[in-house]
Every structure is written in structure tokens, then in C-alpha cells.
Amino acid sequence: MIRRALTSLAALAALAALASPALGAQPQASVAEIESEVMCPVCGTLLELAESPQALREKAFVKRLAAEGRTKGQIKDALVAEYGEAVLALPQGSGFNLSAYLVPVIAFLLAAAALTLGVLRWRRSGRGGAEGENGDAAGPRGPSPEEGERLDADLARYDL
Amino acid sequence: MSVSVRSSIAVLAVLAVLGLLVYGLLIKGSSGLAVGEPAPTSPLPRLEGGGEESLSAFRGRWVLVNFWASWCVPCKAEAPELERFQHRHGGAAFTVLGIDSRDLSGDGREFVRRYGLSYPQLRDGDGEAAHAYGTSGVPENFLVDPRGRVRLLVRGPVTGEYLRESVAPLLPASPS
Numbered sequence: 001m002i003r004r005a006l007t008s009l010a011a012l013a014a015l016a017a018l019a020s021p022a023l024g025a026q027p028q029a030s031v032a033e034i035e036s037e038v039m040c041p042v043c044g045t046l047l048e049l050a051e052s053p054q055a056l057r058e059k060a061f062v063k064r065l066a067a068e069g070r071t072k073g074q075i076k077d078a079l080v081a082e083y084g085e086a087v088l089a090l091p092q093g094s095g096f097n098l099s100a101y102l103v104p105v106i107a108f109l110l111a112a113a114a115l116t117l118g119v120l121r122w123r124r125s126g127r128g129g130a131e132g133e134n135g136d137a138a139g140p141r142g143p144s145p146e147e148g149e150r151l152d153a154d155l156a157r158y159d160l
Numbered sequence: 161m162s163v164s165v166r167s168s169i170a171v172l173a174v175l176a177v178l179g180l181l182v183y184g185l186l187i188k189g190s191s192g193l194a195v196g197e198p199a200p201t202s203p204l205p206r207l208e209g210g211g212e213e214s215l216s217a218f219r220g221r222w223v224l225v226n227f228w229a230s231w232c233v234p235c236k237a238e239a240p241e242l243e244r245f246q247h248r249h250g251g252a253a254f255t256v257l258g259i260d261s262r263d264l265s266g267d268g269r270e271f272v273r274r275y276g277l278s279y280p281q282l283r284d285g286d287g288e289a290a291h292a293y294g295t296s297g298v299p300e301n302f303l304v305d306p307r308g309r310v311r312l313l314v315r316g317p318v319t320g321e322y323l324r325e326s327v328a329p330l331l332p333a334s335p336s
Contacts, residue, residue, distance in 0.1 A: 041262050041287060053231040054262060061264055082264050084286025 029072040034062050037090065038076065041083045058083075193294040195313055199225065199304045200292035207260050207268050207281035215257070215304065222254040222331055225302040226318075227290055229263040230271035232298045238317040239275040245323045246279045254331050255279055261290045261298055303327055 032048070040050035040058060047058055058079070065075045079087045090100075143151060193199070203214040215223065226242055228235040246256045256279040260268035265283060272281055284290055293302060296315065303312035312326060 053233070054229065057231050057264055057267060082285050083262065084288075086286055 029066045029070060029075055031059075031063055031066050034066070034072055034075055035059065037088070038062075038079055039087050039089050041087055046089055193292075193302070193310060193313070195310050197310055198308050199302060199310050200289065201308065202289060202292065204259065204282040204284055204289055207258075207265065207272065207283045213280065213282055216308070218255060218257065218304075219308055220306050221252065222306060223304045224254075224256045224318075224327060225259060225293070225304060226256055227259050227261050227284075227293065227295050227298050227300045228271075229261055229298045230267040231263065234317040235271075235299045236275075238299050238319075239271070239277060241318065241320045241323060242279070243275060243277050244320065245327070246277075249328065249331055250279060253333065257282065259284050259289055261285075261295070262287045303330070305330075 035048040036046060038047050038058075039045070040047045040052060040055040042054040043050040043052050047055055047062075061082070062075055062079070065078055070078070076088065199215055201214050201216040203212040205212050215225065224242070224245075226238075228239070242256050242258075250256065258272075258277065258279060258281040260271075260281060261284040263283075263285070265285070268281070268283065271277075282289075290298075290300075293300070299317045301312075301314040301318050302310050305311045311330065314322070318327075
């Protein structure tokens with residue numbers, strides 16, 4: 001019994017030892033992915049598209065850090081430390097840079113609200129106009145009794 | 161909301177957009193630094209040793225501000241000429257001041273060691289100082305007088321001949 005329990009414990013410990021590096025590991029940095037998300041500061045283009053001498057040095061720097069096992073975030077931080085925030089193709093989502101993400105969303109919401117208000121007001125004014133002219137709700141209206149009588153008389157006159 | 165208020169808001173919005181466009185154009189067009197103008201003095205980190213330094217710390221001396229980068233091919237030919245000139249004229253009245261621009265700091269330090277550069281070196285990783293000086297590349301050189309004004313400007317590498325014939329005569333008590 002004790003022997004079986006010890007064996008089970010040993011098996012569990014072995015499994016945990018195998019699993020822990022996989023669980024604790026950071027996602028491996030993809031050089032191609034990073035190059036598509038950072039700029040070549042001299043060329044003003046994405047690093048993946050740049051072939052200038054400065055870009056080649058920057059690519060080598062990214063490759064070296066990736067080979068050292070640094071994560072994508074760590075490599076980007078290292079690039080920012082070297083070249084400043086402008087090296088990021090997309091600004092970081094904190095501080096003033098957050099406005100780059102918030103402003104378009106707020107602008108879209110404001111535009112949608114303005115459009116909705118405009119449509120509602122237009123529909124209301126259209127209905128109001130119809131009510132103003134006829135004194136009742138807009139829509140097809142049948143002939144009055146006098147009009148009906150006149151219509152019958154006219155039709156009888158032309159009845160062949 | 162009355163029609164006049166709505167019209168005013170629309171006009172203000174159009175003016176704001178136009179203002180932004182004009183501001184952007186002015187910012188883009190105002191990049192050139194001319195002879196006679198005061199040289200920018202924003203502090204920059206030292207390439208080695210930590211801390212910051214500004215051009216204003218050299219007020220009272222002639223300073224040849226040299227923008228360079230380790231990946232720049234002409235800078236490799238220029239660096240030994242600048243070091244020779246510094247060795248000959250550097251002192252209380254003159255210094256070369258290197259600014260390593262848009263470069264990896266490790267590469268910049270390696271460049272300084274390889275060429276045995278003894279003059280002070282600052283770091284301009286994001287290129288803000290280069291932009292303030294209106295550079296369009298590296299190397300570029302600005303001779304700044306003791307009052308902090310640009311006296312000579314070379315958009316490209318300086319040669320030994322240029323340094324001897326154009327810079328040296330301006331320096332006080334230049335040894336021949």
C-alpha cells in the first residue's frame with residue numbers, strides 16, 4: 001500500500017517536473033512578428049520592409065535578443081530604450097498614447113450618436129409636417145360623402 | 161439649437177481642421193537650422209558613463225557638433241579626422257562634441273572604442289536632437305561659437321582639409 005502510494009507520488013512529481021517548464025515558459029518571440037510591429041526610425045517604414053544599414057543593425061539586435069530567449073515585450077522594451085517610443089508601429093496603450101486608441105472610438109460613438117439624433121429629428125419633422133397640413137396622421141385618405149356623390153354623378157353622366 | 165449656433169460650430173470645426181493642417185506643414189517646414197542661429201541646447205544622455213550633458217555646458221568654448229552613427233559609412237572615414245583635430249586643437253577654447261544619433265548604444269560605444277575617439281560623446285537615440293538641428297542624415301557638422309550660435313554648417317562629412325582651412329582659423333590661439 002505504502003509502496004503504491006510512493007510510486008504514485010513519484011510519478012506525479014515526475015509529471016510536475018516535466019510540465020513546469022512548459023507552464024512557466026513565456027511565449028517565444030517571433031522575429032518576423034516583431035519586425036512587423038516596429039519601425040526603422042531612419043527609414044520611417046516598418047522594420048520588415050526596411051533594408052537600410054540602420055535597419056540591418058536593428059534586425060540583428062532583435063534576432064540577438066530573441067536568441068537569448070527574451071520575450072516579445074522585453075525586446076520591444078529594449079527597442080524603446082534604444083530608439084524611443086517612435087520605434088513602435090503602434091503606440092503603447094498607456095498614458096497619453098492611450099488617446100491613439102480612445103479618440104477614434106469616441107469619435108465613432110459621437111458620430112453614431114449625431115447620426116441617430118439627426119435621423120430621429122428628421123423623421124419627427126416629416127411626421128409633424130404631414131400633421132400640420134392635414135390636421136391628422138399622414139396616410140391615404142378616402143373621399144368625403146360630398147366628393148363621393150359628385151364622383152357618382154360624374155360617372156353616371158359618362159355612363160354609356 | 162438655433163441655426164446660427166449650428167453654423168458657428170461647423171465653421172469652428174472647419175477652422176480647427178485647417179489650423180491643424182497649417183500647423184503640421186509649418187512643423188515640417190521649420191526643420192532647417194541656419195548659420196547665425198542659436199544652436200539647440202536640450203540635454204542628452206552621455207554615450208558612456210551615465211548622466212546627461214547639454215551644449216550649454218560648453219558655453220564659452222568653440223564646439224564642433226558632429227552628428228554620427230556607427231552604421232554610417234562616411235562617419236568611419238570622418239571619425240579619425242575629427243580625432244586628429246581634437247588632439248591638435250581640443251582644450252579650454254575648443255572641443256569636438258559627438259552626438260550618436262538613431263543608433264544602438266552598444267554599437268555606438270564599440271565605434272568610439274574602435275576609432276579611439278577621446279572627445280565627449282552624447283546619445284540621441286530617438287533622433288530628437290538631430291531633428292532640432294534640422295539634419296537630414298549623418299554625418300552633419302555644426303561649428304558653434306562661444307556664444308552658442310552656429311558659425312559653420314556642413315551637411316555631410318568634414319575632411320581634414322576643411323577642418324584645417326575653415327575651422328582652425330576661427331579658433332583662438334590655434335597652434336599651427
